[in-house]
Amino acid sequence: GGIGSKLCGRLVVEKKKTAIIYLLPALDGDLKTMTFLQEVVDILLAYITESFDRETKVIDFHYPNELLQRNNWELQDEPETLDDILISCRATLKYAIKTAHPRYFNQLSTGLDMVGLAADWLTSTANTNMFTYEVAPVFVLLEYVTLKKMREIIGWEDGRGDGIFSPGGAISNMYAMLLARFKMFPEVKEKGMSSVPRLAAFTSEHVAAFNEMHQTGNVIRLREELSHFSIKKGAAALGIGTESVICIKADESGKMIPADLERKILEAKQKGFVPFFVSATAGTTVYGAFDPLIAISDICKKYQVWFHVDGAWGGSLIMSRMHKWKLDGVERANSVTWNPHKMMAVPLQCSALLVREEGLMQNCNQMHACYLFQQDKHYDLSYDTGDKALQCGRHVDIFKLWLMWRAKGTIGFEAQIDKCLELSEYLYNKIKDREGYEMVFNGKPQHTNVCFWYLPPGMRYMEDKEEKKKRLHKVAPVIKARMMEYGTTMVSYQPQGDKVNFFRMVISNPAATFEDIDFLIEEIERLGQDL
Amino acid sequence: GGIGSKLCGRLVVEKKKTAIIYLLPALDGDLKTMTFLQEVVDILLAYITESFDRETKVIDFHYPNELLQRNNWELQDEPETLDDILISCRATLKYAIKTAHPRYFNQLSTGLDMVGLAADWLTSTANTNMFTYEVAPVFVLLEYVTLKKMREIIGWEDGRGDGIFSPGGAISNMYAMLLARFKMFPEVKEKGMSSVPRLAAFTSEHVAAFNEMHQTGNVIRLREELSHFSIKKGAAALGIGTESVICIKADESGKMIPADLERKILEAKQKGFVPFFVSATAGTTVYGAFDPLIAISDICKKYQVWFHVDGAWGGSLIMSRMHKWKLDGVERANSVTWNPHKMMAVPLQCSALLVREEGLMQNCNQMHACYLFQQDKHYDLSYDTGDKALQCGRHVDIFKLWLMWRAKGTIGFEAQIDKCLELSEYLYNKIKDREGYEMVFNGKPQHTNVCFWYLPPGMRYMEDKEEKKKRLHKVAPVIKARMMEYGTTMVSYQPQGDKVNFFRMVISNPAATFEDIDFLIEEIERLGQDL
Incomplete structure (x- = not known):
């Protein structure tokens, strides 16, 4: 690497008046830090608003090589200015996928909960590790409380x-x-x-x-x-x-x-x-x-x-x-x-x-x-959870769940889950007898997964079963690619066993509505009719 | 659980005008959301300023059972108001350990980088998963760029x-x-x-x-x-x-x-x-x-x-x-x-x-x-990295490193690392011949680890070697417990082999200064002199 061939780092840093030197922990770095973080937050708030807006694209898709060209993503010896850092943040979000978008159905994990997000920001700020009570007292307790609650719900006696x-x-x-x-x-x-x-x-x-x-x-x-x-x-x-x-x-x-x-x-x-x-x-x-x-x-x-x-x-x-x-x-x-x-x-x-x-x-x-789990510590060691897993360090994943649970209550999660299942039932009812659709399996799905083939008009009455199968196999990938290019919606597809590529619709995004389901169907038909 | 014994969730939610219903994705939830997130950010910004302030405690320590009593941490069926949520955020931070504090030396991971924090907030907002280019185009590319750079630095040809x-x-x-x-x-x-x-x-x-x-x-x-x-x-x-x-x-x-x-x-x-x-x-x-x-x-x-x-x-x-x-x-x-x-x-x-x-x-x-890594996708599949690891979903850990690297440059990381090593050398030089200190191993440490015993005045001239060892073994745990109770600093201790409990000082916190090292020594002597 080029590390060996440069002038003394610190000199250069000071000369260019760059990013890090004026931020905390620098002396009198408070104002600069607060201004910088607030600017980042403003970028994030704008991104959030945009993500929930149906008029924006789910993704501004570019092929890997093209995306590599579209911005300078390289790492350098020299530092950048804070303005450059803000530009990088904007660029990263510009090409990111809007997983909160009401029409993003691609994965089992979709949506963006505002309380969960706030909790995750807090977790990052607290920047600690789950392995001992000593370094994560509150989070270790919250993990304890939440796991107990989850075990109660599972039905284990007294949690x-x-x-x-x-x-x-x-x-x-x-x-x-x-x-x-x-x-x-x-x-x-x-x-x-x-x-x-x-x-x-x-x-x-x-x-x-x-x-x-x-x-x-x-x-x-x-x-x-x-x-x-x-x-x-x-x-x-x-x-x-x-x-x-x-x-x-x-x-x-x-x-x-x-x-x-x-x-x-x-x-x-x-x-x-x-x-x-x-x-x-x-x-x-x-x-x-x-x-x-x-x-x-x-x-x-x-x-x-x-x-x-x-x-x-x-x-x-x-x-x-x-x-x-x-x-x-x-x-x-x-x-x-x-x-x-x-x-x-x-x-x-x-x-x-x-x-x-x-x-x-x-x-x-x-x-x-012993360097972590000293047995002569002055508190109850049953809270040192780090030795329960293969990991030594463990990311704090608990706080966002705990805070969301407080915000929604159990009944809030219930309402959210019920709504997603209602939407998937709506989708199922809408397409099960619709022309051009075939369900992958019969009967009402038990979860929000709705698996189906879309047959473009030209394929609906094909006689040759093998030829039909072969052509049908290519339909979902093409429609998916077009969805990504237009950026209007995203849904997953895959083959399974002897079944050729089919769409697997899942709904876990609390932002989705009946209209979004209607939109998905229209979009599949719009993008697939010529195939 | 009490789920089964309540009124319909949604009714109750509306009646209590609670947390979730007015936030995005609710209709017209924008203003309420922005206000809420801004309030959370204000709490976090205040916490950050406080964390770097040497006048504040590293930790407001309470034993697990006491901490459980100090706040209501339980999860309920009913939702809370947004005001309650903000109170929970404040309570969580009140009892959290300030890992950014210039006098927190307890772990190998300490400090809080402002650009890294901003990047982590962005990562949470983007809320995606590393397994395919499809769902994390930018992050997958940045992982590619950063790993290549790291391999170059390691010295592998062309990275x-x-x-x-x-x-x-x-x-x-x-x-x-x-x-x-x-x-x-x-x-x-x-x-x-x-x-x-x-x-x-x-x-x-x-x-x-x-x-x-x-x-x-x-x-x-x-x-x-x-x-x-x-x-x-x-x-x-x-x-x-x-x-x-x-x-x-x-x-x-x-x-x-x-x-x-x-x-x-x-x-x-x-x-x-x-x-x-x-x-x-x-x-x-x-x-x-x-x-x-x-x-x-x-x-x-x-x-x-x-x-x-x-x-x-x-x-x-x-x-x-x-x-x-x-x-x-x-x-x-x-x-x-x-x-x-x-x-x-x-x-x-x-x-x-x-x-x-x-x-x-x-x-x-x-x-x-196949439901993840469809071979008939329309882009270069070498960017679908999810099948390289045991995990299916994989948290986005790359962006904070990448953005920090951009902000500091390689030379900025170098300066930061050199400074920590300089501090540890200062500590080593200060205590190696100081009365009451014994080094665990001879010679200048190669990393920032400085391992030493502190012998309280009453133990320094003890004749009985076994008795001395036995008493010395209890010194570090007591001093550490007192540090945590006063909340002034934190440093790790452990035994190793036939060596009884000793302090292991490590410095990875860019906020630490020579004065903080002086403080640590004074604090050990203050808290240990009566032992």
Whole structure:
């Protein structure tokens, strides 16, 4: 790098009267700092107003190479002025995706809650780490209070149990798998997998099923990769291996078939595998299906297998009196993943892992780092949570959820969730018999996922089924690309199993309205009619 | 929970004129939203000014049970008003630790950079996820630009290689171990550890060495837990087992002894273990020692073992022309952990893993989730980075580092780092011959870690060595507890090996000055003189 070839840094900094030198902690830096931060806030407030305005684009899309050209993004040896910094902030937001936009439906996490945002600004300002009570007294307490509340809602007696906020659902699921393995074979911690028989984990083939597509010449082959993305990733990382993740058949609407689970458990045992972990899903990524938790828990109990519920997406429905029945049986789980950053629209990231057994997380992950967790501290050490997880430092993800909960109350979250489900039912009713639409699965969706194909007029009466399929497969990608180029809306698509590319509409954005759903349909038809 | 026993949520919300209903996305919510966010910002700006004021306390400390009583932290069914929300924000900050305070020295991550803070506020406002270019175009590009720059500085040709920002150093180190294992035994991904011989990983006993202390009656036993906290945690999680982490002897100043590494590698091979991973440390947690990277890399090359450098704490010294020699040899590493949230004072969290071999991260971790990583997208898919890591969603940690870099330039980071090292040298010179102080190791520290005992006057001439040791062990905890009760400063302490509790002073806070170091010494003497 060019570091070695320059004049003394400090001299240059002073000569150019640049960004950092007059800001706090500089002497008399207060005024300059307040002015600068206020200018940034003004930029952010303007961006927020714009984000909620339907007249603005969801995204000002540019291809990577083009975006690289559009601005100077390079890092230099020399500092910039504060004015340049403000320009960079504006440029970054200009090309950012407006995830708060009422017509942004692309991901499971959408929307921007104003109280959650305020809380996140406060979190950044407090700039601390969750590992000990000593360095994050309030946040550690709030995590304690909130996890207890979440466990009460799950249905665990007096909210007893344990838990942690982790960096996302995939890590929460991996932590659960780690606990399940440690519970059955505590010696794995010291001796590794060589001390353990071959393990088997089970999850629905439909759980966020994913596919790898190969285009070989003219032939489109769909190779089905069965099983959950994060469960497989976890198994690979933990040294269990993806082949030990056994996929359970799902019914037409994407729910795990309990009889197949029992069959596969027996089969695995016969082959010498030790079943240790079943991950049932409450709200699959693509279909939004809820596995039958009670039946699954009975099987787990019978075969003494850890019962995990991955409610990253659907767990929040337990906040709704109208929809919580979909999670019946979750109270029997050994562990539950629940991501408030999805259906509760808490700013990213906010993922909870709830664990029934107290003390297990500590035993599984602790290494007694005395420089952090001094046992002779002067306060109750049960609040030093850092040794419960693999991470040492842990980002403060709790405050935004806690403050939103205070602002809305449980009933506010309920109203918000109910409204999103109402919107998705509206969408479903609108398109299920509409010309040019085909539903990917029959019946009313259980979550806000509505999966459908749009058939452009020219394709509706095609005779050649294979040719039709092949052409249909290309429709959603083109419409999506056009959506992004116009910047009017965004919705996800994917293939699944033998089903070619279809749209997966999800609604988690509290800003969306019936009119936005109407708009989405009009836009798909406008952008797809010539295909 | 009480969800089931209330009136309809929405009715109650409207009746109480509460927090959420008038904020965006509510119709005409703009004014109310802007007013609310501005009020929050005013609270934050006041907190920032206060944090840098030496007249304020670092912490208004209360024991957990007392803090629980001091405020109503509970979550309710009913919403609160916006005024209540502002009160909660103030209460949270009142009891928070002021990590920006010039006299807060407790952790490796201290300080609050104003440009970094502004960037983090922007990141929260943009509220997106790093997994694809589609949902985070600018941030994905900035990660690309910044990682490339970091690799150039490391010394990799043209900045080639790969990398990712992960949720902290422990996860970065675990990712490195995962890559090393996959590189040597790619079949582990599918087949798990049962397809792999017993592995051995190596790290310095002194690398953040930690201890477990038992007080049995009057006898204090120190059981040395040899090896790195995160390396052991990683080995436990990955199914390798903590017994496979082999500790290499360190010299008196905490540096790994290369000859012992070679001996232990040979020993492990003789026992049938396959050495796969050496983690050298650039800046140990307690002593701040830098392992001799060149000698270690030669051994790694000879035995074809993955050479990882854990520079979470000390990696940033490569930004300094004066101190970068301490990292000589890092350019030979297969992977490097480097946490800008430590010595570069980037707001938490910001941890980079740099990887020399291109494509390996993708091969190791990818599972082809088609609902995210559609191969028929209309842009260059190499920018969809989500499949490089275990996480699916990934928090945007890049923008604060990038914007700070723009504001300071490389030379600004250099000046900041040099200043912290200058302060620690000042501290070292001040106490090394001062009455009542004993250094834990001889010689000038290589990083900002200064490790020392303070002996209260009554203990200085004690004859009984064992009794003296026993009493000395209790000094630092009492002084620390008093510091927290007075709230004047905070510094860490811990035992190490057979060494009883000592202070570990670290300086990463750009706000600290020579006077703050003087103050720390005065405060230790004031609070400890009667012990």
